[in-house]
Amino acid sequence: MTWRPRLAxxxxxxxxxxxxxxxxxxxxxxAYDEPxxxxxxxxxxxxxxxxxxxxxxxxxxxxxxLSVGALVTAxxxxxxxxxxxxxxxxxxxxxxxxxxxxxxxLLNGLITTKLLVPSFIVTLGMLLVxxxxxxxxxxxxxxxxxxxxFRTFGRGALDVPLLGEIPWSVLILLAxxxxxxxxxxxxxGRALVAAGDNEAAVRMSGGQxxxxxxxxFVLSGLLAAVAAILLGGFAGVSAQVGSGLEFRAIxxxxxxxxxxxxGRGSVVAAAAGALSLEALFxxxxxxxxxxxxxxxxxxxxxxxxxxxxxxxxxxxxRLRLRPKQCNTVQPAPS
Amino acid sequence: xxxxxxPRVRLSAITKSFLGVPVLHGVDLDLRGGExxxxxxxxxxxxxxxxxxxxxxxxxDSGTIEVDGEAASFAGPTDAQRAGIAIIHQExxxxxxxxxxxxxxxxxxxxxxxxxxxxxxxxxxxxLLDWLGEDGIDPTDAVSSxxxxxxxxxxxxxxxxxDARVLGMDEPTAALADHEVELLYDLVRRLRERGIxxxxxxxxxxxxxxxxxxxxxxxxxxxxxxxxxxxxxxxDLVRHMVGRELGDYYPDRAAPEDFGRVRLxxxxxxxxRVRDLNLEVRAGEIVGLAGLQGSGRSALARAVFGxxxxxxxxxEVDGAAQRVTRxxxxxxxxxxxxxxxxxxxxxxxxxxxxxNTLLVRRAALRGPRSRARHDxxxxxxxxxxxxxxxxxxVRFLSGGNQQKVVLAKWLAVEPRxxxxxxxxRGIDVGAKRAVHELLRDLAKRxxxxxxxxxxxPELIGMSDRILVMHAGALAGELPAGAxxxxxxxxxxxxxAGAAA
Numbered sequence: 001m002t003w004r005p006r007l008a009x010x011x012x013x014x015x016x017x018x019x020x021x022x023x024x025x026x027x028x029x030x031a032y033d034e035p036x037x038x039x040x041x042x043x044x045x046x047x048x049x050x051x052x053x054x055x056x057x058x059x060x061x062x063x064x065x066l067s068v069g070a071l072v073t074a075x076x077x078x079x080x081x082x083x084x085x086x087x088x089x090x091x092x093x094x095x096x097x098x099x100x101x102x103x104x105x106l107l108n109g110l111i112t113t114k115l116l117v118p119s120f121i122v123t124l125g126m127l128l129v130x131x132x133x134x135x136x137x138x139x140x141x142x143x144x145x146x147x148x149x150f151r152t153f154g155r156g157a158l159d160v161p162l163l164g165e166i167p168w169s170v171l172i173l174l175a176x177x178x179x180x181x182x183x184x185x186x187x188x189g190r191a192l193v194a195a196g197d198n199e200a201a202v203r204m205s206g207g208q209x210x211x212x213x214x215x216x217f218v219l220s221g222l223l224a225a226v227a228a229i230l231l232g233g234f235a236g237v238s239a240q241v242g243s244g245l246e247f248r249a250i251x252x253x254x255x256x257x258x259x260x261x262x263g264r265g266s267v268v269a270a271a272a273g274a275l276s277l278e279a280l281f282x283x284x285x286x287x288x289x290x291x292x293x294x295x296x297x298x299x300x301x302x303x304x305x306x307x308x309x310x311x312x313x314x315x316x317x318r319l320r321l322r323p324k325q326c327n328t329v330q331p332a333p334s
Numbered sequence: 335x336x337x338x339x340x341p342r343v344r345l346s347a348i349t350k351s352f353l354g355v356p357v358l359h360g361v362d363l364d365l366r367g368g369e370x371x372x373x374x375x376x377x378x379x380x381x382x383x384x385x386x387x388x389x390x391x392x393x394x395d396s397g398t399i400e401v402d403g404e405a406a407s408f409a410g411p412t413d414a415q416r417a418g419i420a421i422i423h424q425e426x427x428x429x430x431x432x433x434x435x436x437x438x439x440x441x442x443x444x445x446x447x448x449x450x451x452x453x454x455x456x457x458x459x460x461x462l463l464d465w466l467g468e469d470g471i472d473p474t475d476a477v478s479s480x481x482x483x484x485x486x487x488x489x490x491x492x493x494x495x496x497d498a499r500v501l502g503m504d505e506p507t508a509a510l511a512d513h514e515v516e517l518l519y520d521l522v523r524r525l526r527e528r529g530i531x532x533x534x535x536x537x538x539x540x541x542x543x544x545x546x547x548x549x550x551x552x553x554x555x556x557x558x559x560x561x562x563x564x565x566x567x568x569x570d571l572v573r574h575m576v577g578r579e580l581g582d583y584y585p586d587r588a589a590p591e592d593f594g595r596v597r598l599x600x601x602x603x604x605x606x607r608v609r610d611l612n613l614e615v616r617a618g619e620i621v622g623l624a625g626l627q628g629s630g631r632s633a634l635a636r637a638v639f640g641x642x643x644x645x646x647x648x649x650e651v652d653g654a655a656q657r658v659t660r661x662x663x664x665x666x667x668x669x670x671x672x673x674x675x676x677x678x679x680x681x682x683x684x685x686x687x688x689x690n691t692l693l694v695r696r697a698a699l700r701g702p703r704s705r706a707r708h709d710x711x712x713x714x715x716x717x718x719x720x721x722x723x724x725x726x727x728v729r730f731l732s733g734g735n736q737q738k739v740v741l742a743k744w745l746a747v748e749p750r751x752x753x754x755x756x757x758x759r760g761i762d763v764g765a766k767r768a769v770h771e772l773l774r775d776l777a778k779r780x781x782x783x784x785x786x787x788x789x790x791p792e793l794i795g796m797s798d799r800i801l802v803m804h805a806g807a808l809a810g811e812l813p814a815g816a817x818x819x820x821x822x823x824x825x826x827x828x829x830a831g832a833a834a
Contacts (some may be wrong), residue, residue, distance in 0.1 A: 187696030190689050193682075194697070200679035204641070205743065206665030206698025263684045 010257030010309065011269040017255070018272050021279040028286045039170065045278035046169040047072075047227040047234070051245055052252040052274035053180050053267055054223030057216040059253050062196040062262030063112060063119035065217065068224040068249060070130035071104050072242025075228025077134050080237040081144040090149040098225045104130070105221020109214035119217075127246065134239065142237050154233020169230045176223065180267045192216060196262020244295070251298050252277050254305045277301070340403045341366045342500050342531040343419065348387055348397035357383045358555045360397070365500055365531040370522060372534045372546035372563070376575055376790070376822070380555040381535045385502050388533065389421040390414030420493030421502040426485055426509075428477045428492075435459040435473035438492045462491045466524060483514035487521065494530075501525065502533040507541060508628050519545060537626045539568055539826035551575055568828040569819075576790065576818035583767065584795035585774040587814055592618045593798075595652065597782035598638065598669075598751045603647030607633035608806045611647070615751065615782040620773060622797030623786045624821045630806040631786045632674060635753040638784075639671040640664045651751065665698040670749035672740055674756040674786070676733075680740045683729035687714070687721050690728050691742045699747065713742045718768050734765025741772060752776060755786045770796060790818045 022038070031037040051068055058065040075097045082096070083089045108126055112119040153172065157165040183189045195202045195212045202209050231241055256273030258265025280301075281294055341364035350358040358380045365371050373381050386392045387399075390408030399406050401417045408414045428437045435455045436443075444451040444458070459473035468487050477485060486506065493501055503522075507515050522545055525532060536542055542549060542563070549566060551558040551574040558574045594617030603611045608630040615621045625631040637644045640658035648655050651667050658664045664671070673679050681690050688710050710724055717738040721731055728739055737757065744752065754773065758766040773796065777783050787793040793800060800812040802824035809824040823829040 187692065190685070190692070191697045194685050194689060194693055197682040197684045198679070201682045202693065202697050204639075204661055204671065204673060204679045205694040206662040207693075208662065208697075259684075263682065 010259065010264060011266050012257075013308070014256045014269050014272050014276060018276045018279065021276055021283060024283050025279060025286070028283060039167065041279060041282060042170050042173070042275070043167040043234075044282075045275045046167075046173040047230045048245070048248060048252060048278055049173055049271045049274040050176055050223050050227045050230070051249040052256070052270045053176060054220035054227075055246075055249040055253050056180075056256075056258060056265070056267045056270035057192065057219045058119065059250070059258055059260065060196050060262050060265055060267075061192045061213050061216040062199070063213060063216065064123060064250070065108065065220045066120065066123040066246045066250075067104060067108060067126035067130060068220060068227075069242040069245035069247075070127040070134070071101060071221065071224040072228040072231060072245055073239060074130045074134050074242075075100060075225050076146075076232040076237055076241050077138055077142045077239065079150060079229070079232055080142055080146050081138070083147050083150060084144040085147060087147045087149055090147045094150065094229060097228060098222060101221040101223070101225025101228070102218055103221070104224075105218040106214070108221065109217030112217065113210035113213050123246075138239060140239060142239055144237070146232055146237060150229070151233035154230045154235070156233075169234065172226065172230065176226070177268065177271055180271075184267050188212070188215070193263060193265075197264070247302075248277065248298060249274070251302045251305075254302055254309075257305075257309070259309060260306060341400075342402060343388065344398075344400040344403075345384075345388065346398045346400070348384070348394045348399075350383055350387060350392055350394050356555060358387070358394070361552065361555070361557045362560075363533075363550055363557075365533055367499065367529045367531050368526055369547040370526055370532045370534050370545050372536060372542040372549045373552060374537060374542060374549060374571065374575060375552035375558075376537070376788070379552040379575075381537075381552060382504060383555075384552070385421060385504055385533065385535055388414065388419060388500075388502055390419070415496050415498070418497055418499040419502070420496055420498035420500070421504065422486070422489050422493060422506060423504055426489060428485055428488060430478040431476060433474050433476055434471060434480075434488050434491075437477055437488060438462070438473075438495050440492075442496075458495065459491065462494055463487075465528070466491065466494075466521065468521075481514070482509050482511070483517050486510070486518065490521065490525070499529070500531045500533070502535070504535045505537075505628075506534070507536070507538065515541075537826065539571065539828045542571075543568065568826075569823075572819050572822045572826065572828060576822050584792075585771050587798055588618050588620070588774075588777060592778070594618050594780060596650075597652055598784070599648075599650040599653075600638070600644075601648040601650070603637070603644040603649055605633075605637055605642055605645045607642065608637060608803075609646075610807055613801060613808065615784050617750075617780045617782050618777050619798045620777050620783040620785055620796055622793040622800040623784055623803065624790070624793055624800055624825055625786075625803030625809075626825050627788070629803040629825065631803050632755050633806070634803070635671055635755050635784070635786060638664070638751075638753060639669060641671075662698055665694060665747065668748070668750035670694075670744035670747070670752045672737075672744060672752070672754040672757055674759060676736055676740050681728050681736060684727055686725045687719065687728055687731070687739055688724040690739050691724075691746060694743045695746045710742075713746055714738075716745060717742045717772060732762070732765075734761035734768075737761050737765065737769060741769070745776075749781060752781050752783045753786075754783065756788060757785065758787070758789070758792060766792075790821055794818065794821070 025032040029037065054068065055065055078100065079093050079097050082093045104126065108123050111117055111122045153168045157167045158171060160166045191202060191207055192212050195207065195209045199209050235241055252274035253270045254260060255276055256265065256269035258270050284297065285291065344364040346362050347360045348358050349360055361380065361384060363384065373384060375381050383392060387394050390411045390413050399408065406417055438459045439455050444454045456473040463471055463473065471480065471484055471487060477488060480488065506518055510518060522532060534546055546563045548560060548562050549571065550560040551571065553575060596614045597617050598615040600611045600613050611634060623631050623634065633642065636642050638649065640660045640663055643659045649658065650656065651669065656667060658667065677683060682693065691710050691713055719735050719738045719742065721735060728736055757769050773783055773785065785796060794816060798814050800816055800821060802809045802812065802821055804825055804827045812820055
């Protein structure tokens with residue numbers, strides 16, 4: 001079997017949208033004449049793209065993770081308070097924040113799969129619990145400060161030979177994206193999507209659907225913690241740093257053509273959806289559209305993207321096109 | 335028997351096809367007030383379709399419906415209801431958390447001063463319950479507190495509350511325990527005394543002879559005969575139901591000396607659905623498992639595969655006792671189950687041919703075994719799947735090719751015991767033959783095959799011997815080439831425990 005590039009179903013539109021937005025940026029923004037402008041965009045988009053990758057694992061296996069925004073806030077606030085400017089605390093606290101993300105993901109996943117509470121409700125509850133706990137712990141005003149070492153990941157850059165200065169966040173993003181894409185080609189990754197498509201079929205094939213789903217939530221929690229580390233460095237410490245990010249990540253995933261309810265979509269497209277969203281907000285900003293409109297725009301996108309996905313299928317059915325019904329070609333001589 | 339001169343309902347020359355596949359050809363049926371008219375036939379004979387035509391769910395392609403001697407045409411179930419026809423379906427349609435009266439009048443609540451008139455609703459429901467002589471049920475009881483048999487009474491009351499004079503019942507005893515069946519008999523007899531015309535669809539011989547006044551037999555969508563129950567013997571009925579030529583081609587059977595060791599054995603195994611199962615399937619052998627729907631055939635396969643595990647008795651795989659409590663264990667022991675519902679739990683329809691082919695290997699196995707031992711193309715060649723490519727989503731394949739992908743996903747893990755449940759349901763003739771040859775080929779390579787099929791010619795044509803189930807237990811064993819009549823006699827409980 002020769003390898004040839006192939007797009008997962010539903011991936012093409014987001015790539016077209018992304019390309020149009022980048023062209024739009026080049027026309028409107030003077031900063032986008034050079035690669036550095038795009039690098040800055042990528043750096044800004046990295047936390048959202050990482051969140052979208054995490055969200056993808058949950059959505060493609062048939063769930064939702066609404067807790068990631070609150071998890072980002074909690075991660076930043078915890079890190080600031082525990083480090084409190086002490087450089088030597090950087091590494092242990094980073095590990096602690098990552099562990100906290102895994103723990104929250106584990107809880108989300110266990111409650112969803114073992115107690116059979118819909119993930120939408122579980123993670124909504126987790127969002128409220130985390131928000132409340134963060135508020136209680138900080139009295140509304142985060143205390144402490146992040147160390148310079150901690151902030152490097154969000155704002156620093158590494159001098160890469162031949163390429164020049166590449167932001168740490170972009171390098172981390174690329175590493176995660178490559179790992180995620182490879183994972184989705186593995187047996188476990190394929191089984192994760194299959195579980196989102198038809199749980200019964202996976203179970204009757206000897207698969208452990210609950211464990212697969214749990215893995216999705218854990219990955220989402222872990223990646224939310226990574227996003228928290230980047231955002232803490234990039235945006236600084238505040239009690240609002242993660243607010244609304246869960247919906248933004250879901251919008252990005254849906255924009256990437258990933259089917260809500262699971263079973264279809266590519267992780268690279270989900271990340272491309274996040275980049276598109278960031279590019280769109282940048283473009284709107286350059287055009288002088290008020291930032292206050294961002295959430296309205298986001299709302300329209302999420303509705304339009306889902307409508308497109310279901311209308312597409314519905315229309316095809318109504319027209320009886322069934323585009324890929326084609327049973328005439330024998331694959332190989334037997 | 336109190337019969338009116340004009341039948342309540344007369345169906346004449348009813349024809350119905352689905353997607354070009356004829357299901358009913360020119361079927362006649364008339365229902366008189368105060369009679370129980372049974373319709374019998376094998377699975378797929380067209381009984382349920384006929385019932386749905388009567389209920390207005392399906393419109394016949396041709397033929398006429400008369401109600402009380404006047405031509406009628408039903409655009410939908412509401413029209414049939416208005417004409418006094420109501421159907422009690424196999425699945426109940428009651429809301430468990432509402433009261434009996436609320437369920438009976440669901441969507442048609444009596445209204446008084448813009449409010450639901452509860453008092454009248456309860457009084458009217460009580461009147462109907464009294465009329466039926468059912469004093470054990472109160473209109474204000476929550477449906478969830480009732481037994482299955484009582485819920486059936488509520489369904490019937492609901493039908494009567496629309497002034498139904500014709501009642502269709504689809505396998506009404508399927509969900510009932512033995513002692514509840516008697517209660518249903520009583521109820522049906524009372525309905526008959528009160529002049530209701532009852533169409534009773536069943537494939538249980540005993541019930542039909544206990545209850546019905548006349549019997550109509552359908553076979554392959556055609557009307558075979560209609561006769562007063564007293565003029566038929568169970569043997570006649572079986573002959574009418576099966577009488578069909580066995581002309582199809584099937585691969586040659588194995589010779590007894592080709593059979594190897596016992597791969598799968600059950601010793602007194604049972605659970606809530608099946609009991610006292612004793613059987614052996616040897617390497618190289620295809621054992622057919624016959625029985626009517628609900629007889630426990632699929633439940634047996636699901637128990638072996640660990641979906642609903644055995645709770646009593648023993649199960650042995652290659653001579654070693656095993657406890658299989660989930661499919662994963664079964665798969666790792668080398669047991670495969672091709673389920674009867676390939677879209678429901680066989681395939682992940684939006685995934686590609688390749689992903690589905692590798693599904694079992696990836697989902698159930700670890701380490702080197704989970705990686706490719708054969709590659710996908712050779713597996714697909716083996717089962718002769720025709721697809722545009724490995725990346726095509728399986729939902730775009732024909733039913734036959736989908737079924738071949740299901741087989742391929744199991745071949746990918748080289749099972750020792752292969753359970754197949756309705757392996758050729760809904761697939762075309764060419765694909766059927768390919769599946770048959772593949773099953774025989776696997777048997778030759780030492781796989782023990784247990785095949786469930788409702789298509790008797792297929793089952794008889796393929797099997798080296800046939801086990802017949804009835805009411806959750808094995809009713810008997812028949813040798814290769816047994817007649818359809820022998821199988822049906824055991825399956826309907828007409829004849830018990832025939833010797834091999």
